[in-house]
Amino acid sequence: MTSFRRLFVRALMSGLLGLGLLGAGVAHAADSPEEARLKAVFVFNFIKFTEWAEGSAMRASDRIELCVVGERPLDGQLETLEGRGVRSQTVRVHAWTPTTAGRCDIVFVAAGDGERLRAVLLANARQPLLSVGDEPDFLERGGIIALKLSGGRVRFDINLAAAREAGLRLSSQLLQLADRVVQ
Incomplete structure (x- = not known):
């Protein structure tokens, strides 16, 4: 098992164990502190398991730009990723605005802000952008x-x-850890 996979599986298992220990109450509470923390951990691990195309702005930079759509999505837990290292790069977290379009490597779209997803995707259409969200119809x-x-x-x-x-x-x-992969 590669070290990346081991780290991802360890984070995943820790998160699942933590949710299991909290009981069924977490499953029905929208963005509980523990759920928000775990989703932020997932976002960080998604970065580790994604490769951007050669020549992309992200590959040429020492930073990974994580843009956030919505008012404090995940109860501000995404901000805890600020400064964390992935490979030889550092995560920078900031709010997505039309003026930041084209500078995002990853975008997180919070539940309730799904209408803005189309604008985000159009604004970043010429750049590799990993979009992550928790809207029911996000895919x-x-x-x-x-x-x-x-x-x-x-x-x-x-x-x-x-x-x-x-x-x-x-x-x-x-892809193996996903519940569903849409081709």
Whole structure:
């Protein structure tokens, strides 16, 4: 097992164990602190298991730009990723605005802000962009990775066709861990 996969599986298992220990109450509470923390951990691990195309702005930079759509999505837990290292790069977290379009490597679209997803995707159409969100119909709207609660656990689905169209390569380990992969 590769070290990346081991780290992802360890984070996933820790998160699932934590949710299991909290009981069924977490499954029905929208964005509880523990659920929000786990979703942020998933987002960080998605970065580790995604490859951006050679020549992309992200590959040429020492930073990974994580843009956030919505008012404090995941109860501000995405901000805890600020400064964390992935490979030889550092994560920078900031709000998405039309003026930041084209500078995002990853975008997180919070539940309730799904209407803005189309604008985000159009504004970043010429750049590889990993889109992650927790809207129920996120994949159908063109998003790449949809976070969800299933059986009291944080899980995810992947739109592989959208990832390919965006010029991203998702690791086979990530695809195996997904509940559903849309081709």
